[in-house]
Amino acid sequence: MSKEAYKLTSPDGSEIELPVRSGTLGPDVLEIGRLYRDQRVFTYDPGFMATGSCESTITFIDGDEGILLYRGYPVEQLAKYSSFLEVAYLLLHGELPTPSELEKFDTTVRTHTMLNEGMLRFFTGFRYDAHPMAMLSAVVGSMSAYYHDTMDIDNAEQRDIFAHRILAKLPTIAAAAHKLNAGQPFIYPRNDLGYTENLLQMLFAVPAEPYEINSVAAEALDLLFILHADHEQNCSTSTVRMAGSSGTNPYSAIAAGISALWGPAHGGANEAVLRMLREIGDAKNIPKFVAKAKDRDDPFRLMGFGHRVYKNFDPRATIIREMCHKVLKQMGRKDAPLFDLALALEEVALKDDYFIEKNLYPNVDFYSGIIYRALGIPTSMFTVMFAIGRTVGWVAHWREMITESNRRISRPRQLYRGPVQRDYVAIEKRK
Numbered sequence: 001m002s003k004e005a006y007k008l009t010s011p012d013g014s015e016i017e018l019p020v021r022s023g024t025l026g027p028d029v030l031e032i033g034r035l036y037r038d039q040r041v042f043t044y045d046p047g048f049m050a051t052g053s054c055e056s057t058i059t060f061i062d063g064d065e066g067i068l069l070y071r072g073y074p075v076e077q078l079a080k081y082s083s084f085l086e087v088a089y090l091l092l093h094g095e096l097p098t099p100s101e102l103e104k105f106d107t108t109v110r111t112h113t114m115l116n117e118g119m120l121r122f123f124t125g126f127r128y129d130a131h132p133m134a135m136l137s138a139v140v141g142s143m144s145a146y147y148h149d150t151m152d153i154d155n156a157e158q159r160d161i162f163a164h165r166i167l168a169k170l171p172t173i174a175a176a177a178h179k180l181n182a183g184q185p186f187i188y189p190r191n192d193l194g195y196t197e198n199l200l201q202m203l204f205a206v207p208a209e210p211y212e213i214n215s216v217a218a219e220a221l222d223l224l225f226i227l228h229a230d231h232e233q234n235c236s237t238s239t240v241r242m243a244g245s246s247g248t249n250p251y252s253a254i255a256a257g258i259s260a261l262w263g264p265a266h267g268g269a270n271e272a273v274l275r276m277l278r279e280i281g282d283a284k285n286i287p288k289f290v291a292k293a294k295d296r297d298d299p300f301r302l303m304g305f306g307h308r309v310y311k312n313f314d315p316r317a318t319i320i321r322e323m324c325h326k327v328l329k330q331m332g333r334k335d336a337p338l339f340d341l342a343l344a345l346e347e348v349a350l351k352d353d354y355f356i357e358k359n360l361y362p363n364v365d366f367y368s369g370i371i372y373r374a375l376g377i378p379t380s381m382f383t384v385m386f387a388i389g390r391t392v393g394w395v396a397h398w399r400e401m402i403t404e405s406n407r408r409i410s411r412p413r414q415l416y417r418g419p420v421q422r423d424y425v426a427i428e429k430r431k
Contacts, residue, residue: 006030010039025060025069042413048233053410054241058091058396059232063309068316070230071095079319084225085109085195088392091230092163092399105164106194112168113189113198115176116146123180132177132384133262139173140166141255151249153402162250163395170391171195174384175202181380196221199388204376216330217375221385223323224368227316228386230393231309236260236267240394241401242410250398257394258387267383267390270369273304274338274379282337283344294354304366305349306359316364321346324367327374342370 005017016039019031029052032043045051060069068075071090078087082096089097089105097105122142126135144151147165150158172189179186179202187202196218205211231237240257244250261267280289292300307314328339346362349355372382401407 023055026062036413042415044415048238053233053238054401055404056233056397056400057094058400059230059393061232061309063307066310066313066315068231075227075315076319079223079226082226084222084229084389087226087229088167091392091396108164109168109195110191110193110198112165113172113191115169115172119143119146119173120176120186123176123186126180128180128183130177130180132174132181132381133258133387135177135180136170136173136384136387137255137258137262139177140170140251140258142251143169144249144251147251148249151251153244153247153250159250159399159402163399166251166254166395167392170388171199172202174381174388175199177384178203178378178381181378194218196225214331216327220323220327220371220375223320224371224385225389227320227364228368228389230390230396234266235263236390237394237397240398244398244401245408245410247409250395253398254391254394257390261387261390262383267386269303269365270372270382270386271379273366273369274373274382276303277338277341277345280341280345283341286341286345286348290348290352290354302345302349302360304363304369305355305361307363310359310363313359313361314363317362317367320364320367320371321362324371327371331374339370339374342366 004020006020008016008018010016016035018035020028021031022028036042043051058071060072061067070078070087071094073090073096078090082090085106086097086102089102119139119142122139123135126138143166147162150161150165152158176186185207187205187207189198189202193201193213197213199221200213200217201211233241236257239260240253243256244253264272280286289300289302292298293302328343346366349360349362355361368386369379369382372385373379377385
């Protein structure tokens, strides 16, 4: 294949030249935008397994080598040395902040965590047992009704205001949804607390007694948010880009991403891990369920193992595994049988030849669900926690998409397999 063009032969014998484009990392791509105009054919790629939908400078993944880079920085380095807000700044602005830039960014986020009281009253309209993700998507969508005066997508200053506002307020919205489910009074944010400390305080504090924030819990959440901050053109990120391409307000685009994340094949995977562990029930049942997972004729699947993108190992899982063990050691063992079961299953998977050959190692969802459970976060809130971390990635991609010089509305094509044209038949003549 030439770097200039990839040559194909059309059915009529003529040659087709598809321009080749190269990124700084990763495989080359064939530019097929003129294929329909010149040859009257579409490409067909269900699930977009081999289709590049955009050009991006934010995140790079090499699934074969287990590499994840945010703006060129290995996620392992960011997880070890950085904080979530520092990573958020990096994703939004392209470079790591200076001390003064980070201080200003942190102050902006801290002082914009409160919700309009009208938004708080919005929660009283939900049933007490409404799923937190349903409330999250609805309330985020409603933000366009409260901040309509700063939603000009072509105004750089207003794009910054939106980015800071959604990053600051999403933990407050998430905590309010949890408090509604718990039947407890809403807890207002505090400007003297850091990002994850404030979230823990809003989730678990009650007016009747003081709440002491556990530093290990705050550290674990900060790490999880870093690891969840972005993951290239996944389902929810692509949804945000596609919704935003219509020119809709940014809150609606983020609400669309939240809805996409809710799916069990995407952000709901860590919930599925906990359900699987409950189904296994006891460590003595692990061999039986491992055998079921190996049986191609059995529908049972081990959740939290392997990854669609990572064919070797998930670099995020390597990082989070250490934190998972630290949390279980220091946070107490209220669910000891469940945690012991999870660790026993992990040990089997890391040593079993079948899992090793198939590269079915525990992934980030396996460990994140266990950590959330150990911190006392309800299963229904797991995907909400994922959304808090991933929102900054959505915003970064939305900002990138909205400022492209060749911006256009997303409009996929299809392979039509329905009826050919036919004439209407009056109802009395139909048999």
